[in-house]
Amino acid sequence: MNTLQTVEEIKQIKDGNILMPQGFKAAGVHAGLRYSKKDVGIIFTENPASAAAVYTQNLVQAAPINVTKDSMAVSGKLQGIVVNSACANACTGEQGMKDAYEMRKLAARKFGLKDHAFAVASTGVIGEYMEMEKVKKGIEALKPENTRQAAEDFEAAILTTDIVTKSCGYETVIDGKIVKMGGAAKGSGMIHPNMATMLGFITTDAAIEPVDLHLALSAITNDTFNQITVDGDCSTNDMVLVLANGEADNEPLTPTHSEWSVFLELLKQTSENLAKQIAKDGEGATKLIEVNVHGMQLKEDAQMMAKTIVGSNLVKTAAFGADANWGRIIAAMGRSGVKFQPDQATIMFCDIVVLNDGEPIRFSEEKAKAYLENESIIIHVYLKEGKETGTAWGCDLTYDYVKINGSYRS
Template sequence: MNEEQSSYVKEIVDGSIVTPIGFSAAGIHAGLRYAKKDLGAIISEVPANAAAVYTTSHFQAAPLKVTQASIQAEKLIQAVIVNSACANACTGEKGLQDAYKMRELMAEHLQIKKEYVAVSSTGVIGEYLKMDKIASGIQQISEGSTVSHADAFQEAILTTDTVMKKCCYTAKLGGVTVTMGGTSKGSGMIHPNMATMLAFITTDAKIDSDCLQSSLSKVIPTTFNQITVDGDTSTNDTVLVLANGMAENEAITAEHPDYPVFLELLAKTCESLAKQIAKDGEGATKLIEVEVSGSKTEEEARAIAKQIVGSNLVKTAVYGSDANWGRIITAIGQTNTDVNPASVDIAIGNIVMLKNSEPQAFSEDEAINYLNQDFIKITVDLHNGESKGKAWGCDLSYDYVKINASYRT
């Protein structure tokens, strides 16, 4: 993408999933949780081209199978129904029937084809859905396109999250302004390929469905798959993109001159949501970004970055504001990558601690002051190639144990 194209991608600070033309949302309390909203929906005025990626867990939850079936039918989705409190995972044939019933109930409520409905769930694994409450709740859904409607949906999908996660960007494709909004949930059990993470992205751009799927697959490895909170992969992770074409731009394909702009639009949306998930890790107090350069391949750079940010020893050192770079070098050493042990540089912030694998003198007080901030950047230069990669995670605090020790209670 050239510099002129890149300048087309702009952030809409107050935007959301309902900012793109033709999208609405809703979130209600259906009684799945004690008091909080627990059932949400995203709806497009017209069937939208759909693309999705899912967890690599062997135990994919029932809602994923239903969503996959819906997308495979016609590659079109018009509505998404999401519940929290129960993951509907590892629930056998009954769980699958319940997920299909959710699809059917939502389709009847909106009077659309059942294959146009995607289903998603998040919460406790191994419990059955309270289908009476879901059936009643779907009948109460009244969607809208205001900020409050978007917020209601975002609140309804949260579990142990402490904040709602959203972003919105705009760009010009063929001279026509298009918009993309996103929201996600995720706080613990985060170690994508992918993790306890749901992300929903809406856009009014017109794009070929196959191109939309390949675009999502291109940006996932450098965004959602580069975050980790605790090294555990969930059963329900889904990233779903809906493109309804209502901006009426010329259809984007991989050969279109503005395809790189669309790809950047999608990448920025996914990276923003991924970083917000990492920052809101259970019990987290700091967002950690690791940037690795000088690697032989991008894949190796990303693997090293993710190993560092996923190391419990690195995470606890950051929590305690301890500039123990030895934990970083240990994490690098565990990777199955091509590393020259005599040429590694490590810096925390702007403080260089290792140069060509030789320890450097630094001020402990300066390091502590930097590590006391809520954003920590670790940089590694391997001096072994021209490639680079990034990963994001969070520190590991006492509260992580408290939260997960009482998750079901």
């Protein structure tokens, strides 16, 4: 099945969310961890779901990540995840581990389940202990439902410095059955691969075993979540977790299934959508930047160069000021660690050519500035090393980023 056919079979659902697939419920409440906003959330499925996850590559990993890994190791299946914002529960030693395990137990016992049926995720300030009495009251107050409001409450409960909630939903047909997938995410600052600094949750009613779900997630992560960057800092708490409860009743998906590529595309589009929403909502950001590098021998090299360009502070500030300073782009290319021929490089802001085969091109500064003032900017780099392409997403760097992070704990 070719890529074009696969893409055409995927339908994005307007206002889609994590509760679009059959069998999932969610909730979010204000427990007092934050001053006034929701701060404890839950996703739940009555039918045990195959689970797959990817985690931060930071050597320092928060207690909830270790607890989630522990839950996943038992059977590869979960029935829910409990999440809090305001406190990362990272670098909190033995007490932090006890608190993360306690969160898991409280959520599981609420539904009469064994502890390992739940995963745990936390986000917020590093180095502070959980206020467990508030967390306990929050978990007790959670009443998961399958409503749009319940999905929105969960989306709000996982935010930190985010300005907006992030969600999406897609559907397709596999084995003649409608298969749905929904997602929710948070992430605004301390974002850089691998992973991106974020929490991402994806639900689907597809039938698939844990090992195959992990294969699918691993196959698309490098092209989606690992291709966004905001500020070059890799967090201690990043996690993307996928739950598949099988309620669509399709034949179990495996790499040999005739529509395996359809499922991969469904997961890729969901993940890319969430990743781009995170990049766009970078702390203080006003613009989403997409960089496409074309014509490399290796896809990994194209991706590395694209990430280097979009992560350059000089490129990001130029984007903020709507300055078509392409010299910053080629300088970033040169330090990306990727070998290429500079005299064969072409750079474009959308359709505006500013460098052609290593030669500067006279272009309209007014037209370029007008384009760079848009909320979404696309930069193309063309090389002649091969046929591979890599894409990365990021945002501009503004005065507000400094303001936000200069007083993050206050």
